[in-house]
Amino acid sequence: MSTIKKVFLEVNALLLANKDSLVADIMPQLMLLMSAKVGGSEVGSTHLKDDQGNVIAVFCYYHKCWELVSDHAYGAKAGTTTGLNSMCKAGVNAWTTQQRKAKSAKEALLTKLTSGELAVEDLAYEQELIERQRNNIVIADNYPRSFGSLQELKDFLANVEQVEVTEEVVKPKRTKKVKTEV
Numbered sequence: 001m002s003t004i005k006k007v008f009l010e011v012n013a014l015l016l017a018n019k020d021s022l023v024a025d026i027m028p029q030l031m032l033l034m035s036a037k038v039g040g041s042e043v044g045s046t047h048l049k050d051d052q053g054n055v056i057a058v059f060c061y062y063h064k065c066w067e068l069v070s071d072h073a074y075g076a077k078a079g080t081t082t083g084l085n086s087m088c089k090a091g092v093n094a095w096t097t098q099q100r101k102a103k104s105a106k107e108a109l110l111t112k113l114t115s116g117e118l119a120v121e122d123l124a125y126e127q128e129l130i131e132r133q134r135n136n137i138v139i140a141d142n143y144p145r146s147f148g149s150l151q152e153l154k155d156f157l158a159n160v161e162q163v164e165v166t167e168e169v170v171k172p173k174r175t176k177k178v179k180t181e182v
């Protein structure tokens with residue numbers, strides 16, 4: 001008898017109890033069990049670790065996407081679950097720049113308001129424009145691949161593993177060319 005991984009225990013129990021059911025019939029219950037819970041041991045709400053506990057992906061606070069740490073540079077940060085910053089380095093740079101610009105733009109607005117260059121009734125609109133710029137996500141041309149959802153990332157990783165396995169299986173099977181002419 002094989003040992004069931006702890007994470008699959010509930011799924012296993014559900015499948016055993018529904019051996020003769022169609023997958024479509026128990027899919028909603030399966031999805032409930034298989035969906036990632038926020039703050040779990042293996043999958044955090046903002047990071048994904050491998051079996052050895054190494055961080056392989058982070059949900060970038062700036063880009064609002066899942067980024068593989070092998071593709072994206074991350075600065076170290078002590079005292080965090082991942083030991084990494086919550087944003088990739090490119091994100092930190094963009095975020096810092098946008099915060100600085102917004103701060104100076106707001107100061108400029110106050111100057112214009114004081115000098116009468118800006119009407120009080122236009123202030124809210126101008127502030128809204130600055131806020132939009134500040135919260136804008138700027139994607140650089142050289143921005144590496146990223147994943148919009150954790151599921152998308154997991155699907156990608158699953159395929160990567162499959163490709164590696166297939167290559168190992170295929171390589172030894174290379175057939176020798178048979179000479180047809182003597």
Ligand SMILES: [Zn+2]
Binds near residue numbers: 061063067087088089
């Ligand atoms: Zn990022």
